[in-house]
Amino acid sequence: MQFPVNQLLIKEISNFNAGSTLLVDPLYEDDFYPDDWPNTHIWSFRSQKFNANIPHYTWPQKPDSQFDNIVVYFPKSKDKLALLLNTLYELTHEDTIIYIIGENKGGIKSCAKLTHGQLKHVNKQANGKHCIMFSALFEANFQPKPLAYEEVTIKINDNAHTIASLPGVFCHGRLDEGTQLLLENIPNDVSGHIYDFACGSGVIGSYLGKYFPYKQLVLSDVDSFALQSSQKTLELNNIQATCELSDGLTKISSKFDWIFTNPPFHTGVKIDYDIAVAFFRDCRANLKPNGKLVVVANSFLKYPPLLQTHFKHVNVLAETTKFKLYICS
Ligand SMILES: C[S@@+](CC[C@H](N)C(=O)[O-])C[C@H]1O[C@@H](n2cnc3c(N)ncnc32)[C@H](O)[C@@H]1O
Missing domain, CATH: 3.40.50.150 (Vaccinia Virus protein VP39)
Structure with a gap:
């Protein structure tokens, strides 16, 4: 039984730019098959089991390429969203599209407000299953902040x-x-x-x-x-x-x-x-x-x-x- 966010993502993935895609901290599950999607990698920020066929990294380990599409699963903490964006900036080029996906009840509706100063053109791309997917670009003058304890x-x-x-x-x-x-x-x-x-x-x-x-x-x-x-x-x-x-x-x-x-x-x-x-x-x-x-x-x-x-x-x-x-x- 797939998570609603994954159902929405599966519906939308065919509309993504051609090229490579990175899923950031996805809700991964047994019946979710991103390993069948061409050129898709996963970057996780917690302990998760993945299908061995999909290239995956667990932070602080990280991918060493840039991606054309990056899908960020809206985290529980708003601070963590800012931190994730700072962390993944180095994996983007100027045309990388950032997608942010999450459940309405998790606060995704405030996505534009929360990412102000980091992302521009934050637009609703799709919704369904009580979830929303936004698309956006990094601000041209975005300066990632180093991780600070x-x-x-x-x-x-x-x-x-x-x-x-x-x-x-x-x-x-x-x-x-x-x-x-x-x-x-x-x-x-x-x-x-x-x-x-x-x-x-x-x-x-x-x-x-x-x-x-x-x-x-x-x-x-x-x-x-x-x-x-x-x-x-x-x-x-x-x-x-x-x-x-x-x-x-x-x-x-x-x-x-x-x-x-x-x-x-x-x-x-x-x-x-x-x-x-x-x-x-x-x-x-x-x-x-x-x-x-x-x-x-x-x-x-x-x-x-x-x-x-x-x-x-x-x-x-x-x-x-x-x-x-x-x-x-
Ligand atoms: C209530 S906090 C306690 C943190 C710390 N011990 C303290 O007292 O401040 C619970 C912790 O459980 C972790 N957690 C959540 N799900 C978990 C899981 N399935 N396995 C291990 N840790 C988990 C969270 O990341 C969080 O850090």
Whole structure:
């Protein structure tokens, strides 16, 4: 069952300029066949599986040619759109047509406003399936900005800790209230093999690495900008750790004494339990027999019954009016 944006793209692709096409961060799926389209490549900004026949790159790896058509899938964060345009500018020539495609409910209608100063002639090219595709050209005097990390120093109990993130990464430039609850209540006996799942800016993993003794520290996230931000945060704090770009636990094979997470629960604007459900189900296999999982979540999320399906002991370690911190073993 194809995503509506892909259905619209498939309908429109035959109207594109002849030449090469780059799909930027597409919603890739098994029944979507850009590998059948002549001279089409994919540039992804998160961990995704592709059909081996299609040339694809995952940022910071990048294509080394210019393209005649570039299709950008409208990202969830507006900051990320600006960042994507900056990043892909070097793959364009002056006649490259930029297509931006997305669902109405994701905010695509403000495309012209959001890309002001970067793109010109932003025109609606097609719509259908509750989606719109805009076409545009880069402004002639467009000057791409280099990627800039924002650094912020947070205070946890009495510890000052500096984190870095790129725009579009979760809680860019600030600390999430749930994450703060987790960091303020880390059990004293944390040590050994430690894993930060869905690490974002690397705030949890780097804090653990700085203030707790560890033998192995692993951080993972599905998003390339998040993972790169984590690497930057670790570097700033002089911490040795492994960073994996991984959708869920697909690339994680170690067994840990402790897993910490503030897991994702949104897909677009909808609450989506799927990622957390799959993670709670599968993470047991990545825990040693006495290993513990520490999860922070909005109190309204119905996590306890999900956690109790896979863990014998699920206790609340700390809470605020909005968040709960669970420890599971
Ligand atoms: C609530 S944020 C937490 C980030 C960070 N740990 C913090 O506390 O600030 C959730 C993170 O989950 C990541 N994420 C979303 N879907 C994912 C998936 N399928 N696999 C791994 N990470 C995912 C997002 O990129 C985001 O960085």
